[in-house]
Amino acid sequence: MPVTLKDVAQRAGVSRSAVSRTFTEGASVSPKTRAKVERAAADLGYAPSALASALSTGRTKLIGLVVSNFHNPLFLEVFDRFTTGLQARGLRPLLVNLTGETDPEASVRMLRQYSVDGVIVASSTLPPSFAGAFRKAGLPVVHSFGRWTAAPETHVVGIDNRECGRLAARTLIERGYRRVAFLGGPEAATSTEDRLAGFLDGLTDAPVPGVMTSFAQGYTFEAGRAEMQRLIAAGPPADAYFCGDDVLSIGALSALREAGFSVPGDVGLIGLNDMQIAGWQNIDLTTIRQPVNAIIDASIELALATIEDPDRLPEARLFACHIVERGTLRPIS
Amino acid sequence: MPVTLKDVAQRAGVSRSAVSRTFTEGASVSPKTRAKVERAAADLGYAPSALASALSTGRTKLIGLVVSNFHNPLFLEVFDRFTTGLQARGLRPLLVNLTGETDPEASVRMLRQYSVDGVIVASSTLPPSFAGAFRKAGLPVVHSFGRWTAAPETHVVGIDNRECGRLAARTLIERGYRRVAFLGGPEAATSTEDRLAGFLDGLTDAPVPGVMTSFAQGYTFEAGRAEMQRLIAAGPPADAYFCGDDVLSIGALSALREAGFSVPGDVGLIGLNDMQIAGWQNIDLTTIRQPVNAIIDASIELALATIEDPDRLPEARLFACHIVERGTLRPIS
DNA sequence: AAACGTTTTGCAACCGGTTGCAATCAGCGA
DNA sequence: TCGCTGATTGCAACCGGTTGCAAAACGTTT
Numbered sequence: 001m002p003v004t005l006k007d008v009a010q011r012a013g014v015s016r017s018a019v020s021r022t023f024t025e026g027a028s029v030s031p032k033t034r035a036k037v038e039r040a041a042a043d044l045g046y047a048p049s050a051l052a053s054a055l056s057t058g059r060t061k062l063i064g065l066v067v068s069n070f071h072n073p074l075f076l077e078v079f080d081r082f083t084t085g086l087q088a089r090g091l092r093p094l095l096v097n098l099t100g101e102t103d104p105e106a107s108v109r110m111l112r113q114y115s116v117d118g119v120i121v122a123s124s125t126l127p128p129s130f131a132g133a134f135r136k137a138g139l140p141v142v143h144s145f146g147r148w149t150a151a152p153e154t155h156v157v158g159i160d161n162r163e164c165g166r167l168a169a170r171t172l173i174e175r176g177y178r179r180v181a182f183l184g185g186p187e188a189a190t191s192t193e194d195r196l197a198g199f200l201d202g203l204t205d206a207p208v209p210g211v212m213t214s215f216a217q218g219y220t221f222e223a224g225r226a227e228m229q230r231l232i233a234a235g236p237p238a239d240a241y242f243c244g245d246d247v248l249s250i251g252a253l254s255a256l257r258e259a260g261f262s263v264p265g266d267v268g269l270i271g272l273n274d275m276q277i278a279g280w281q282n283i284d285l286t287t288i289r290q291p292v293n294a295i296i297d298a299s300i301e302l303a304l305a306t307i308e309d310p311d312r313l314p315e316a317r318l319f320a321c322h323i324v325e326r327g328t329l330r331p332i333s
Numbered sequence: 334m335p336v337t338l339k340d341v342a343q344r345a346g347v348s349r350s351a352v353s354r355t356f357t358e359g360a361s362v363s364p365k366t367r368a369k370v371e372r373a374a375a376d377l378g379y380a381p382s383a384l385a386s387a388l389s390t391g392r393t394k395l396i397g398l399v400v401s402n403f404h405n406p407l408f409l410e411v412f413d414r415f416t417t418g419l420q421a422r423g424l425r426p427l428l429v430n431l432t433g434e435t436d437p438e439a440s441v442r443m444l445r446q447y448s449v450d451g452v453i454v455a456s457s458t459l460p461p462s463f464a465g466a467f468r469k470a471g472l473p474v475v476h477s478f479g480r481w482t483a484a485p486e487t488h489v490v491g492i493d494n495r496e497c498g499r500l501a502a503r504t505l506i507e508r509g510y511r512r513v514a515f516l517g518g519p520e521a522a523t524s525t526e527d528r529l530a531g532f533l534d535g536l537t538d539a540p541v542p543g544v545m546t547s548f549a550q551g552y553t554f555e556a557g558r559a560e561m562q563r564l565i566a567a568g569p570p571a572d573a574y575f576c577g578d579d580v581l582s583i584g585a586l587s588a589l590r591e592a593g594f595s596v597p598g599d600v601g602l603i604g605l606n607d608m609q610i611a612g613w614q615n616i617d618l619t620t621i622r623q624p625v626n627a628i629i630d631a632s633i634e635l636a637l638a639t640i641e642d643p644d645r646l647p648e649a650r651l652f653a654c655h656i657v658e659r660g661t662l663r664p665i666s
Numbered sequence: 667a668a669a670c671g672t673t674t675t676g677c678a679a680c681c682g683g684t685t686g687c688a689a690t691c692a693g694c695g696a
Numbered sequence: 697t698c699g700c701t702g703a704t705t706g707c708a709a710c711c712g713g714t715t716g717c718a719a720a721a722c723g724t725t726t
Contacts, residue, residue: 002448004683006683015705016683017685018704020685023683024684027685028705029704030703030705047445049448049683051384051447051681052388052682052684054384054683055710055712056684056685057684060384073406076405079428083428084432092428092429093427094426095412095416095428097416097417109380114384115383225614254614254615277406281558281587282590282591283615337711338713339712347676349713349714351675351676353713353715354675360715362674381713382712382713384711384712384713385711388712388714390681391681669724669725669726671725672724673723674720675721676717676719676720677718680716681714688706689704691704693700694699694701695699695700
């Protein structure tokens, strides 16, 4: 049933090598042979087996796309961009779902079994130990949406979380908010830490009282809502909140409105990510946009480059974020 | 660098076959040999190459997961379930993004190149011609979230769209709505057609005036909102709308509220899908739940069964939907 | 101890391509 | 027409496993 090299060779009356060569870029084939082969291949509907070729060349053109967070709506955009980006370069994403996985070794085995050429870890929640384990196993790896560190073990592409925090601080101050607060994801998440640090840093010279901080149980609507409800119950809320994530923000927003606070009248709110939903008119969340496309394109480029040169030194690429003005913060005064 | 069969065989002092056999289920190996081999394999950190094995067995354990709609938030759940479900069975999803693709042939070539064992087309918007093309190419294929037909060309797993329409009709009537209307996705989408047909069918014996129908430009928030704005501008809206999709519904909802209508006081609204967001308290959309997990599990089972027996006749598996009561429909009277 | 039926084992061919090497071919100048 | 050079071609080995087959090893039975 499946058409092989040999079939094409036979039909074209040439050797198998000739066929192989017409399908490999830059190999030496005469125009005449090439024509014969292409004819035969078309007749037979031949498609070279990537597997077989991978076996001899050592390149599968398979990229492990490791994901762990299927709750963040932003990831729809992420998937879309990653798959089209990889496809455009003749690569295929092999999806690996690491939700709930704790042992990097098992994942390494998985990826090695399929001899992926490289791995892209697309997750802000997966600990860097995973990317590290892939690296140690000799796989080219890029951690997308990862956390910046001064001496990264693997390539990291993402945003400067501290700078985002500063940006949020600046934005709130500019708009006249004074009693500002931070509402982050789980305290353990490193991105939350950095965002908070940046936020506090951005406020040091500002005329603000002590900054309240609180942390939701997870990066979910429910968690954001519950945390804000807790805050409201404990006393009057702050003038404005910087929320570590859009979904969280929307949860908080719902709690605020439900408790009778007007946003941005009584309380201001700024999120982070700018997922599609944030732009829906009945949400209309002011937020900080992560340049998703730029991050993904850079991740792919970096992965490719590392496949070419495995000894390339680990590198961090951080992109600037910017404010998307919507309706949960009052205008600049 | 990579450890092969031969290395393990050498270290264990046995033949390559012996090693291969210890790693194949149900092959004949003495406990003694097995022990030696396993020891050596562990020492060396050996992982059998799925590629090489695929080459001889003809099975890659790769499943093409074909997707085209990255705008429907429901697909996050879908991805999660598919990947974990496939992984649990020792299969790997090879993601194929067909957004904007019109030529099934190109996709067939892609899938054949990687010799996927089977294909799951997870999309309600992709025309059945794609699944058909895969089938004709000899690939076991299941169309998930596809449309039921009396004589399906490929396996189809999904919901009974007509029955959903009837369920929506019944639900609205039970709650005392009389001037009911349908708001669907693009008229061309076959699922929309079926849902409308069922809806009308469910209303035939009910004491309702003529049913108004309208169609949004796409399955997006913007489209739903724009269409509802158009309807409102054209005259007083109906008492209740059955919306072909949740995102669409939420768009319509935003338009209604913004125009000063109370929902469900003035106008009732019921969606379809029950994506996560529908349950958020600030949306609180009454909707019809697609049993996503059941559909996906059945799709995987069916794909597996067809891989086992390629001559299996095409089959349709439809699952019942049920109402999720929330706040956009008044309670049953 | 011989004869027998079972397991276990290794050999070698094969899966579908790739590629170094040597043989062949075509084109050109003399 | 011959010799030379560079391009094209086919052979055969290899990538890393799998598997049919026959030989070897084992355990029983008499």
